[in-house]
Amino acid sequence: MIRHEQDWAMRQIQSLVQFIARTILNKDHISYEIDEEAGQMGQLYNRLKELLLTDDICEAEDVLHDGFNESKDYLRLAMWFYNELNMMTDEELEASGFSRDEIYEGLRDVLHQSGISLPMIEI
Numbered sequence: 001m002i003r004h005e006q007d008w009a010m011r012q013i014q015s016l017v018q019f020i021a022r023t024i025l026n027k028d029h030i031s032y033e034i035d036e037e038a039g040q041m042g043q044l045y046n047r048l049k050e051l052l053l054t055d056d057i058c059e060a061e062d063v064l065h066d067g068f069n070e071s072k073d074y075l076r077l078a079m080w081f082y083n084e085l086n087m088m089t090d091e092e093l094e095a096s097g098f099s100r101d102e103i104y105e106g107l108r109d110v111l112h113q114s115g116i117s118l119p120m121i122e123i
Contacts, residue, residue, distance in 0.1 A: 061106055
């Protein structure tokens, strides 16, 4: 992907994540922190972090989607996950067998599963 196309795609994904954070989650920015009693979502978060640290993005995305539930906490975790991926360079994503288009598709899938319909653009 040409650098300006990468920047444009990154901004589109970032804008989508920011929009969901503000309008649905009532947050100014996406972050995810767990407390001692985080339960299943905390376990999912920890597993995702482990997989991201080992650059196993494809497995991490599978784990994320397998853990789907209709809670806002899950949506916040999913937005955090895709935001983390979006901050990676195209080279880092490619080295893990992933692409910026897959980030966008994953976001779109999570939103659809969560019952959120937005006009989506192609990146």
